[in-house]
Amino acid sequence: MKIKCITEKLINAVSKTEKMIGRNMNLPVLNCILLEAKANKLVLKATNLDLGVEISINAEVSEEGIIAVPGVIFKNLLSNISNEKINLEVKNENLFIITNSNTSTIKAQSNEDFPSIPKIKGEKKISLDSKQLTKGLKSVWYSASISTIKPELSSVCINIEDDFIYFIATDSFRLAETKIPVISKENIENILIPFKNVPDIIKVFDDIDGDIDIEISKNQISFTYNGIYLTSRIVEGSFPDYKQLxxxxxxxxxxxxxxxxxxxxxxxxxxxxxxxxxxxxxxxxxxxxxxxxxxxxxxxxxxxxxxxxxxxxxxxxxxxxxxxxxxxxxxxxxxxxxxxxxxxxxxxxxxxxxxxxxxxxxxxx
Missing domain, CATH: 3.10.150.10 (DNA Polymerase III, subunit A, domain 2)
Structure with a gap:
């Protein structure tokens, strides 16, 4: 792999993907960001098996390739680079990070065990302004239960009904609900996102300004915007009938x-x-x-x-x-x-x- 890209865009992409890495001692590849260079794009991937993200940025690709590098180390290194452009090269299973004034080498890991990130082709689709999405999640997620005994309570529930999208969370002692106008052709009920995934979803889309395409399948929900693809597991179960309360x-x-x-x-x-x-x-x-x-x-x-x-x-x-x-x-x-x-x-x-x-x-x- 041999590429050149804009440092600022790489740093932004790495900071978003690094939030998803698993910190997993049993499966070290989950501590990595997967870098894949192809067709004048650099694609960065990370997952903790519950949540996965792919981010594509433009790059000058001289040689295609793929490599997995420790996410935290890569992020910390990039945060100290101020050059406008940066070169990435892979030699002998090592990633070389090269600027006009500095060359660093990070030992890579085998990418063969890196899990695939689910591609959602859901029957249910909506489009929602990014600011509305993050507002809805921020306004309720703290009310979810931190206990996993009842997974439906340790989730943020999303319902779409009568041209409103509802974000709801409860731990049975308190409940928060936010409703936001949305254009939708159908009602959607009982989409449960694990509450521990919500802060990372917010961080990825908080600085975005535009419409996010959301697709929902039986077990996954995905969010797509301009080179960013994020998918989260959906919790099985039924959210309480809170409206009667x-x-x-x-x-x-x-x-x-x-x-x-x-x-x-x-x-x-x-x-x-x-x-x-x-x-x-x-x-x-x-x-x-x-x-x-x-x-x-x-x-x-x-x-x-x-x-x-x-x-x-x-x-x-x-x-x-x-x-x-x-x-x-x-x-x-x-x-x-x-x-x-x-x-x-x-x-x-x-x-x-x-x-x-x-x-x-x-x-x-």
Whole structure:
């Protein structure tokens, strides 16, 4: 193999593919990026068997070839190269990285054991703006369960229904849902992406601006954009019928400035106990919204929150970390908190935002 390419494009491609390598001691080739030069293209591939990516960049190919190199070492080397163009050559199973001022050699590994990355020819296809895809995934994935006992809960669910694409995640204690308008000829249900794959999908497409083609088969989902092809395993199972958990009517409501709410929870963090419990005391009759945290080791913190209140008086207890997690998904100046009595979930929404919804179950006393 002998090629020349633009350093910046190679660094960008390597940084995306390197995120997928497996860090696998039993199968060292999974720690590698596969480089394949052909037809004036350099194709980079990486996989951890759960997630795979291929990225093609333009290159001047003098001699075609294929080689597997340790991904982390290759990335670290390239990050210290500032030359505009770079030459890659393979000699005696070694990769030579050559610039005007530097020559480095990386010992390669056999590419014969490198797993093939599935090529999806799904019956279900949609196109989605890259910013909408990453927004949808970012806004919910943190609500998925970190336990793999119930794989459907350690996933982000994607549904397409009535010209909306829904991103949903839940660990049974809280639930996040984002809906985004999409043009689709058919409804698609119960596409479960392993939550551990979601951050890597976001990283690959976060700096992209354009429409991504998505194909779905029985066991895989693929994302394709301008030389980037990424595929993820789909989890078998059925996502819970979560819509029945979301109340249609509420007995108590509070509207709070987002900035004020964030400040309160920074204080809550200091005084919280080992259970992360925070107490809500809402009294619309007295125009009072009090949030309290208490720890035997630290002390107590009481906050009187300025809010527009309506409905019945109510007292509930929550895990404050479940509440603060959703702040990253709300981009409005004010938020609405909606309640339906003792023992029932709290709904959090951005005021005037009808795309994102967050549900939190209360704690027992």
């Amino acid at each position: 979301i109340p249609k009517e509420f007995t108590t409501e509070a509207v709070v400035l987002m900035e004020d709410f964030i400040k309160v929870f920074k204080l809550i963090n200091i005084f919280s106990d080992k259970f992360n419990q925070v107490n809500f005391n809402i009294e619309p009759s007295n125009k009072k919204f009090e949030i309290t945290s208490r720890s035997d080791e630290v002390g107590e913190n009481i906050n009187n929150v300025s809010a527009a209140l309506s409905g019945e008086d109510l007292g509930l207890h929550f895990n404050y970390k479940y509440i603060t997690d959703c702040f990253q998904s709300i981009h409005t100046d004010s938020i609405m908190l909606q309640f339906n009595g003792i023992g029932k979930p709290m709904i959090i929404r951005g005021v005037s935002d009808n795309q994102f919804l967050y549900l939190v179950m209360p704690m027992n006393k």
